[in-house]
Each structure stands twice: as structure tokens, then as C-alpha cells.
Amino acid sequence: MKKKTTALAAPFGIWMAIFTIVPIAMVLWFAFTDANGQFTLANVQEIFAFDPSKGETLWEDSFVSTILYSLWLGFLTTVISLIIAYPLAFSISRATERVQLTMVMLVMLPMWMNFLLRTQAIKSLLSESGLLNQFIGLFGFGPLEILNTDAAIVIGLVYDFLPYMILPLYSVMVKIGKSEIEAAQDLGANTFSVFRRVVLPLSVPGILNGITMVFVPSVSTFVISTLLGGSKRMMIGDVIESMFVGEAPNMGVGSALSLVLMVLIFLCMACTRLVDKSDDYEKGGLTL
Amino acid sequence: MKRWLAVLLCAVLILQMTACSAPVTSEEESEEEEEVVWDWESLPAAEKTGVTLNVYNWGEYIDDEIVDVNRAFTHLTGIEVNYKTFDSNEDMYALLSSGAADYDVVIPSDYTIGKMIEHDMLAPLNFDHIPNYKYIDDQYKDLLYDPENTYSVPYTWGVVGIFYNTKYVDEADLEQGWELLWDEKYSGRILMINNPRDAFGITQKMLGYSLNSTDEEELWTCYEKLKEQKPLVQAYVMDQVYDRMINNEAWIAPYYNGDACIIMDEEEGNPDVDFFVPEEGTNFFVDAMCVLKNSKHKAEAEAYINFMCIPEVAYANAEYIGYSSPHTAGREMQDEELRNDPVYYPKEDVLDRSEVYITLPEETNQYVADLWLKLKR
Numbered sequence: 233m234k235k236k237t238t239a240l241a242a243p244f245g246i247w248m249a250i251f252t253i254v255p256i257a258m259v260l261w262f263a264f265t266d267a268n269g270q271f272t273l274a275n276v277q278e279i280f281a282f283d284p285s286k287g288e289t290l291w292e293d294s295f296v297s298t299i300l301y302s303l304w305l306g307f308l309t310t311v312i313s314l315i316i317a318y319p320l321a322f323s324i325s326r327a328t329e330r331v332q333l334t335m336v337m338l339v340m341l342p343m344w345m346n347f348l349l350r351t352q353a354i355k356s357l358l359s360e361s362g363l364l365n366q367f368i369g370l371f372g373f374g375p376l377e378i379l380n381t382d383a384a385i386v387i388g389l390v391y392d393f394l395p396y397m398i399l400p401l402y403s404v405m406v407k408i409g410k411s412e413i414e415a416a417q418d419l420g421a422n423t424f425s426v427f428r429r430v431v432l433p434l435s436v437p438g439i440l441n442g443i444t445m446v447f448v449p450s451v452s453t454f455v456i457s458t459l460l461g462g463s464k465r466m467m468i469g470d471v472i473e474s475m476f477v478g479e480a481p482n483m484g485v486g487s488a489l490s491l492v493l494m495v496l497i498f499l500c501m502a503c504t505r506l507v508d509k510s511d512d513y514e515k516g517g518l519t520l
Numbered sequence: 521m522k523r524w525l526a527v528l529l530c531a532v533l534i535l536q537m538t539a540c541s542a543p544v545t546s547e548e549e550s551e552e553e554e555e556v557v558w559d560w561e562s563l564p565a566a567e568k569t570g571v572t573l574n575v576y577n578w579g580e581y582i583d584d585e586i587v588d589v590n591r592a593f594t595h596l597t598g599i600e601v602n603y604k605t606f607d608s609n610e611d612m613y614a615l616l617s618s619g620a621a622d623y624d625v626v627i628p629s630d631y632t633i634g635k636m637i638e639h640d641m642l643a644p645l646n647f648d649h650i651p652n653y654k655y656i657d658d659q660y661k662d663l664l665y666d667p668e669n670t671y672s673v674p675y676t677w678g679v680v681g682i683f684y685n686t687k688y689v690d691e692a693d694l695e696q697g698w699e700l701l702w703d704e705k706y707s708g709r710i711l712m713i714n715n716p717r718d719a720f721g722i723t724q725k726m727l728g729y730s731l732n733s734t735d736e737e738e739l740w741t742c743y744e745k746l747k748e749q750k751p752l753v754q755a756y757v758m759d760q761v762y763d764r765m766i767n768n769e770a771w772i773a774p775y776y777n778g779d780a781c782i783i784m785d786e787e788e789g790n791p792d793v794d795f796f797v798p799e800e801g802t803n804f805f806v807d808a809m810c811v812l813k814n815s816k817h818k819a820e821a822e823a824y825i826n827f828m829c830i831p832e833v834a835y836a837n838a839e840y841i842g843y844s845s846p847h848t849a850g851r852e853m854q855d856e857e858l859r860n861d862p863v864y865y866p867k868e869d870v871l872d873r874s875e876v877y878i879t880l881p882e883e884t885n886q887y888v889a890d891l892w893l894k895l896k897r
């Protein structure tokens with residue numbers, strides 16, 4: 233029996249090998265070889281603008297600031313998404329089954345549309361002559377200069393990735409039974425205590441999943457900063473893209489950057505797993 | 521083979537003479553009737569030769585309405601055309617250099633032609649087969665990428681200049697030339713072109729350098745200039761220029777003159793926007809027709825290029841594409857207004873100070889790319 237079920241994973245295994253393992257191996261290869269295929273650390277050193285002959289790092293020329301900038305925007309996006317998604321997910325999970333179905337559908341609705349189109353739409357909404365400014369103009373305010381700022385990028389990212397925060401939260405919260413909450417109330421817990429001692433601990437796996445699913449794509453996103461941020465400051469995804477296309481492609485450094493990004497994201501995910509100490513199968517995971 | 525070709529060329533030339541008399545009658549006709557530039561359909565169809573030419577060109581870069589060039593060519597020569605399009609010089613180059621495709625005629629841009637010549641991918645042209653080459657303005661011949669003009673016949677050309685909104689930009693400020701893009705008065709209303717080659721090219725011209733310079737000190741000076749400009753820039757954009765200029769969100773933007781037909785369009789565009797080419801000179805680019813070295817139908821390919829240089833065809837292409845034409849007779853046929861429009865045909869002395877791009881050495885490209893990333897940090 234066991235053997236048979238393992239075999240069922242074969243199609244995915246093949247898929248994984250061709251489209252994940254081989255590309256990662258190629259990224260590793262390009263990151264650590266020079267044009268002649270010789271092993272080199274030069275690509276990684278270039279990211280940190282490390283000069284081996286002097287043994288020092290030129291921070292000004294390194295990509296560290298770009299990486300930190302991307303991490304910062306990813307962090308903001310994740311926090312804002314969490315603040316918006318958490319109460320919403322809880323209220324959906326307390327509604328009747330039919331309302332729940334409709335609400336989940338509505339949350340997923342924007343995902344049916346191409347994200348580039350959605351980003352274009354956000355661009356027109358936020359622009360100087362856009363709907364938002366026309367609206368606040370009615371009350372004599374504005375125009376607000378949001379487009380071409382970091383705020384616009386974060387708004388765009390939150391808009392694009394919010395469903396990925398709501399859905400895992402909802403899927404965990406819907407399993408918190410009415411009886412658990414009532415039991416806590418019967419034992420004299422006030423609303424805040426119910427939240428802190430019951431709801432919050434039980435929703436931790438959802439929070440962690442949501443954070444991972446929003447943080448990872450927002451840190452590594454590209455194009456959004458070009459469309460909404462006026463391309464004044466590149467995010468790490470844009471830098472990596474520019475290393476593979478354009479007049480002076482540099483696959484070595486591009487691969488090394490992708491690798492550094494992968495390691496960073498892996499570390500972040502490892503941190504969230506540390507928080508989620510319990511291995512309780514029932515609690516964890518996305519179940520939709 | 522040779523004799524056969526001579527017959528073919530003669531046929532095309534004769535047809536052309538008969539064609540020349542055709543459009544005159546149509547000019548006076550009422551506007552409602554469709555203009556007939558060249559009534560080739562009434563001419564006898566040539567016998568099928570069984571040859572198929574593979575032509576590789578930019579998208580939306582050949583007329584298929586006014587004359588319907590490819591159909592006319594097949595009708596009159598009996599040579600089939602297998603027409604395919606590409607989006608960028610880099611894509612086209614990658615495909616052809618991989619040897620995965622067999623093309624006869626390609627129409628790349630200047631610097632890519634230089635690169636293809638360097639890599640021995642193009643065949644020298646036999647200009648005896650392309651008598652219509654005489655129509656090409658000398659100004660566009662023997663340019664840096666093909667110094668003796670052995671491999672290419674110019675098809676379209678254009679320049680980078682500045683689009684500005686006449687409502688908000690003081691006419692007197694235009695005298696600053698490229699410095700206008702650094703004018704603090706218009707802070708936050710300036711767009712900058714979002715690719716390193718053009719952005720550096722603009723700065724190089726402003727500072728009086730060559731835009732093919734490989735001097736790292738000059739390039740560094742340009743970088744510092746661009747850094748100085750950054751706080752004034754609303755956004756670095758390419759095709760977003762259209763929206764932002766049309767909606768009055770930005771007032772000043774460097775871009776390609778061929779796009780004036782979108783930005784300055786009376787109805788869909790912004791009639792307040794105008795275009796000028798700074799006196800310091802600019803980049804002017806040429807897309808030209810070439811025959812590939814491994815083409816098996818070189819003579820037919822040359823006949824195709826010759827066909828594209830027939831005045832009616834050149835006119836139809838210029839009208840359809842909207843870019844400036846290097847073809848003297850084709851340009852003559854355009855409306856007086858368009859033909860003398862400084863947007864499409866900038867003053868000659870400005871052009872004298874302008875340059876085409878040539879392929880830069882890899883180190884220079886790398887250096888510019890690094891500076892560009894540094895600018896965007």
C-alpha cells in the first residue's frame with residue numbers, strides 16, 4: 233500500500249525535477265563559476281562589493297541597500313496585510329456557511345485577473361488625475377502625490393497579495409469551534425482574554441502561513457516598483473531581471489543575487505517555523 | 521539565374537513606370553473614396569516562381585492597407601513571402617545567431633547591423649540589383665554601423681528629442697536644450713527615459729561628448745549628472761510616457777519622435793504637447809534592410825529590397841508606420857504638412873551634430889549597466 237501511494241507522487245516528482253531542481257542547480261552553477269566555467273567567488277563578492285585584494289567592502293557599491301530596501305517593503309506589506317486580514321478572516325469564520333462561501337469567493341475574485349492588469353489599475357487609481365485624487369478633490373483636498381513613491385509600491389503589493397493572507401487565516405479560524413470560545417467565556421474570560429488566550433494561539437499556524445505567503449513574493453517581486461514607484465529605486469527582483477536581459481547581461485551576478493535572496497527567504501521561513509513549535513497536524517497548513 | 525533576374529528586375533521597373541502615372545488621378549478625388557496609391561491589382565500577375573522568401577521585420581512595420589506591400593510583391597514577381605515579426609533587436613539577434621531559423625531579409629536597427637556585420641552574418645549586397653537605392657537620401661548612407669554601405673539599405677529613421685507641454689513649459693526655456701531636463705522649475709514634472717543607453721546618450725550629448733564614447737571618466741561625469749537629475753524626475757519610464765504626457769501629469773519627457781503620432785494626436789493624444797530636438801544634437805537611429813549570409817535566394821531578396829524602395833511602396837510604408845522615411849521620392853509623395861514637419865524631419869544642422877549608435881565593447885556596456893544600477897539605488 234505504501235509503495236503504491238509513493239508512486240502517485242511520480243508526476244509531481246518529475247515536474248519538480250525538471251522545473252525546480254534543475255533550475256536551482258543551474259543558478260548554483262552560474263553563481264559560482266566565471267565565463268570559462270571555473271569556480272569563482274567573484275559573483276558573490278560583487279554583491280557585497282567586497283574587494284579581495286584590499287579585504288574590505290565598499291558598502292556604497294554593494295547591493296546590500298537594495299536587499300534591505302526590498303526586505304523593508306516586504307515587511308511593511310506583510311504587517312499591513314495582517315492587520316487588514318486578521319479581523320476580516322475572523323469575522324468571515326464566524327458567519328453562516330453560505331455567507332462564508334460567498335465571502336471567500338469575493339476574496340478570491342481579484343485573483344482571477346492578471347496581476348499586471350490589477351497593478352495598472354492601481355496605477356490609474358493613484359495617479360494625479362486618477363479617481364482617488366478626483367474624489368478627495370471634491371472636498372477641496374489634494375492632489376495627493378502617492379504614485380511614484382514607496383507608499384504606492386506597498387499599496388500595490390498589499391492589494392496583490394492580500395488574499396494570500398486572508399485565506400490561510402480563514403482556513404485555520406474556521407476550525408476554532410464556537411464551543412471553545414463559549415467555554416472560555418463561561419469560565420469568566422472577557423473579550424480580550426478570549427482573544428489572547430484562545431483565538432490568537434489557535435490561529436498562529438494561519439498567521440505564519442499567511443506571513444510566508446505574502447512576505448516571500450513581495451520581497452522578490454519585480455515590475456511593481458517600475459509601474460508604481462516610477463522605477464526610481466530598484467527592488468531586488470528588478471535588479472535580478474536587469475542581470476538577465478538588457479545590453480550587459482551578467483548571469484553570474486544575477487544568479488548569485490537570486491541565491492542570496494533564496495537563502496534570506498529560507499532563513500525568514502525558518503524563523504517563522506521556530507515560532508510554530510507545535511507539530512500538531514490538525515492545526516497547521518492550508519486547507520481549502 | 522542572372523538573366524532570369526534581369527528579366528525580373530526589368531519587369532518591376534516597367535511596372536513602376538506604369539504605376540507612376542496611376543496615383544495622380546486619385547489626388548483630386550473626393551476624400552470619401554479610398555485613395556489608390558498604386559493600382560497593382562489591375563496589372564497582370566507574374567508566373568509563380570516557386571520561391572518563398574523569408575522576411576523578418578519589426579511588428580506593425582510594413583504597410584498592409586495602402587498598397588499591401590507583400591501581396592503586391594507576390595502578385596508582381598511570383599515570389600511568395602513568408603513574413604514574420606520580432607519585438608526587439610536582441611530577440612531577433614538571439615534567434616538568428618542560434619541558427620534555428622532560415623531568413624533571407626531582415627530589418628534590424630543600426631547597432632545590431634554593426635554587430636551582425638562583425639559576426640559575418642550578413643551578405644554584401646549587389647546594388648546592381650537594387651537600382652532604386654538611388655532614391656535613398658545620401659544623409660542616411662555610409663553611417664558608422666556600415667561605413668561603406670555594403671550590407672544595408674535604410675528603411676526608416678528617427679531621433680530622440682523632448683516632448684513638452686506648451687501650456688506649462690515656457691517656450692524660452694527650450695533654449696537650454698537638453699538642460700531642460702535638469703531645470704528645477706519643473707521638478708516632479710520631468711520624465712526620464714528608462715534605459716541606460718538612451719539616458720546616458722542624452723547626457724553625453726548635453727555635455728558635448730560622443731554618445732559612443734568608451735571613456736570611463738566621461739561616463740562617470742554623466743552618471744553624476746544623472747544623479748543630480750534624479751530628485752527632479754517624476755519617474756523613469758518607457759511607454760508609460762504616453763499616458764503621463766497625455767494626462768498632463770508630466771510636462772517634459774525625452775522620447776522617440778515616431779511616437780509623436782500617439783502623444784500629439786489631436787483626438788486620442790494631447791494637442792498641447794509639442795516636440796523639439798535640442799540643438800546639441802541627439803541620437804538618430806536607422807532601421808535598414810539586410811540580406812542574411814546563409815540566404816539561398818539572395819537575388820530574390822535583393823529584388824524584395826528593391827521593391828521596398830519603389831516610391832509608392834516607400835510612401836505607403838512611411839504613411840502606415842509613422843516613422844520618418846529616408847526615401848526621397850516616398851517623402852515627396854507625403855502631404856506637404858507632414859513632409860516639412862520638424863517633428864518628423866528635424867533641421868539638417870541638428871542632424872549633423874547627431875550620431876547613430878554603434879555596438880560598444882562589452883566592458884563599456886558593463887560599466888554603463890553598473891552605473892545605471894548605482895543610479896537606481
